Amino acid sequence: MPARLRVLIVDSPGKHPLYRITREQWRAACARHPAPARRVAARIVRDGPALAPALARAEAVIGVPARRDELCAGAPRLRWLHHTSAGVDGLVPLDWLPRGVAFTNNSGAHGAKAEEYLRMAYTMLNCRMPRIIADQHARRWRQVFSPGLAGQSALIVGLGDLGKAAARAARELGMTVTGVNRSGRRVPEADAVHPVARLDALLPRADYVVLATPLTAATRRIIDRRRLAHMKRGACLINIARAGVLDAAALSAALARGRLGGAMLDVVEPEPLPRSSPLWRTPNLVITPHVSCDDSERYSDITLDLWFANLERFLADRALKHRVDPRKGY
């Protein structure tokens, strides 16, 4: 029998508890995946000074340590590093990543919860909830009727885990779904997919535009003032990606002018958003505090299920899924 793979789970005390992996969650995941679990020996170690000896022996690490610049020298046996978030934009440039180490992200951990958030976002914006909320605050009972969502159109920018969830939610509501990605390669969740170069031509046709793309050099401010002006009058925008993909000040101006019908932002810059930000009071804008995609009860379980599925590939010397491509930046 070969030696067990030494796995280190980095516990970051600063993170919200939902992102931390407990011993009980690890054991439960091993019980769900008994065959690969027999081939690993895992430890959970708090990030900080105690991490160094564990890192020195680790072959696989779950969670990027705060001092990631020390991985090259301090983790000589490391072959696989898993990031427990989907976005790696906070870790670029990836020059700290030791050569030859497979780096995977947590794509797939957010789809189910994101799908629920998107159902909420489409229905709230269609129902003109931002205005109804403002009326409630002003203690003003004023009927605002709305059509059904069936037959309306959603344009999804980015078709990864989140974008597919946004497409599924739109389909369930009877909307037509157009997607945009780098290549234009089709996905079953969308009625049509176009390469990102076609974005300008697609924006005027969409009732809902959803931003679900990783933040990279290519997507920074992909929706800027010019492209907001391409959107259909009264259309709505939803951002569940990263704040950097959108010019939020230009969005705010378009909402204040009534040019757009409404927007929902789960990501803002900076987070926490300071009290002084004018975004808080932008009309027809709903801000949620970066909670759209993370299941408060199941996040770590889902993360470990994804990791174990990849572990089977790792142990069989097959290519890992959700490997980050340093050139693409996601």
Place this chain on the structure above:
Amino acid sequence: MPARLRVLIVDSPGKHPLYRITREQWRAACARHPAPARRVAARIVRDGPALAPALARAEAVIGVPARRDELCAGAPRLRWLHHTSAGVDGLVPLDWLPRGVAFTNNSGAHGAKAEEYLRMAYTMLNCRMPRIIADQHARRWRQVFSPGLAGQSALIVGLGDLGKAAARAARELGMTVTGVNRSGRRVPEADAVHPVARLDALLPRADYVVLATPLTAATRRIIDRRRLAHMKRGACLINIARAGVLDAAALSAALARGRLGGAMLDVVEPEPLPRSSPLWRTPNLVITPHVSCDDSERYSDITLDLWFANLERFLADRALKHRVDPRKGY
């Protein structure tokens, strides 16, 4: 060829335009239902003094006139009266209804829109949007995470058009669905149905309680202070029925104490709700202005499609659907 059935469409200028049937909508409905349409001759007449001569000749009437007490004397040929709302609680007692006249309501016109509203309500309450909305108003960025809805439980009180819509929306979100109606007779939209006598035993098990019952003597305040106290700690309540089925003051107190997690009311008493009502500022309560179930673009089209389907039954001397039973009060 028999004489055409004389149909009178009562146009009530005081109503919101979405409820009024235009000549164009009537013509379009006739085009969708050409066979029965050939057998009727319809007029649209404004409610008021001009109505009397039209009523005197009408055999079928769409829309209850304001002076419904004059129907007995003034509409001697009337055989079928159709109400363009689902609820007849505003028209009881039905002693004004001429003997022998079939009285139908608009059940079926609200399901599709209600289903969207319920998807919004479940996801908003689960996502703790009332708290997030309050935080936004206070310009406070504070993360509030939430679990998925899958596996949570919905209890639907009333299983007509609205209740079935509430059940479908819950199912689509992966929830388990228990229904309550008078008889306990099963409907395919719910996993289980119980007679209303079992309500006390069912309330403690539900994460979401949805009120979707007609307002009758039997359902007035069906959810009162005592039954609110039976609900699970942290559970949520949604009312899309009529304000009278709920003790809103007791709900408000339960929300203020944190005993319940949240609520969404589309119906309040009175409507419009006055500025002085304490409901406006009840924590974790969202008030929508009686807009949950009426499609702003298709309401009259749906109404006419339902009416034409019943017209085929009427012309064939078959029993009409959605006939109001004066004894039940709906």
